[in-house]
Amino acid sequence: MQETRYELPKTLEAAVALLAGANGQARVLAGGTDLLIQMRGGRVEPALIVDIKGIPEMTAIAMDNGAYRFGAAVPCMVLVENKEFGKVWPGLVDGANLIGSIQVRGRATVGGNLCNASPAADTVPAMMAAGAKASIIGPKGRREVPIEEVATGPGKTSLAKGEIVASFLLPKRAPRSGDAYLRFIPRTEMDIAVVGAGVNLTLDDKGVCTHARVAIGAVAERALMVPDAAAALVGTNVDAEALKRMAAAVSAACRPIDDKRGTKEYRIKVSGVMARRAAEIALERARRKS
């Protein structure tokens, strides 16, 4: 077994330099809930582990004039316990609060969830629906990209060598906005999504939907934005007819696989149901804020 170097850089620049200069396999360590299992199973044998939890930007939650920025290495439980954040983005907390157990959520991070690039990642559709951007830093500097452009397929991302997702940027919230994430699993806890759906919407003062984003997980090689589903809501009162059209658009966008967690047909049908229920929760949350 080759030797593994462990580094705990204090700055993003130092972390990028370590990763960019690495010979052999290098891995970022945030919560370790995927990496340590992959190492134990022999699937990865990193020559270098860069623990990014010593970097202030990556572990902070900050709000500036209504817009949140949180570090990619913030553990899910820290987000879940942040009451102010939960009031503004309850749908993101829905996603963060579904990953594994309390123990796993004490370590697992939104950045890790995104970069592990599982199509069933629970925080990813919620973040996409929220319109979040990933702030990525690398040898060529910093860039900001929509969440949906980070994961490209199972275990694959668009990050170049030496690049790290440092933090996430969320837009300032309009009044009468609500979001929600729901997943289907055959039990109540400790499982991987068969289907996941995130919905984020804004109403005007008459209750008409002016803005919507719908994202779905576990029904394609990566989480998908469904613009047709969002369009079915905009301009409506989010009534039963609009929800039905939205659900149909979601089902039409699915391109799932058959596996032990669900068949293709089942996932296609259930994705519409999950999206409708998530939209109903998001709607109720938006109305409560009026």
Next chain:
Amino acid sequence: MAKVHVEATLNGNAVEFLCETRQTLLQVLRDELHLTGTKEGCATGDCGACSVTVDGRLMCSCLVLGAEVQGKTVQTIEGMADGEKLHPLQQKFLEHAALQCGICTPGVLVAAKSLLERNLNPTEEEVRYWLAGNLCRCTGYNKIIEAVLDAASEMRRS
């Protein structure tokens, strides 16, 4: 293989150890520090038998590297009783016979203590959700839940 030198606080005492970079906190606790109260079940973060707290945060020690606890405060099951005096949770687990083989018990106790530190008046549902990451293969769940609720009730009174 080069080893990492780590200094931490373990159950209230300063401790230092050398570990390999790939060693988990669980391996360090059991194999280097000989604290075998923390159990290995699945070693993949599913069963909760290796639950500890690091800086007050509940986690599976199989999913933490030993090197990561530099400068941190770790609490294990060995730090739960005050000398010969059992923690109310431990006492209630005995009274309710909330264990059978006992392998899951240290993890369940550490997790339950972490819950009661946050919420001393949890509902049965809250206890069940909090302990969802602690698997018991003897299926003693009902007695575990009853013992935790009873301990919480006693701790509220004292």
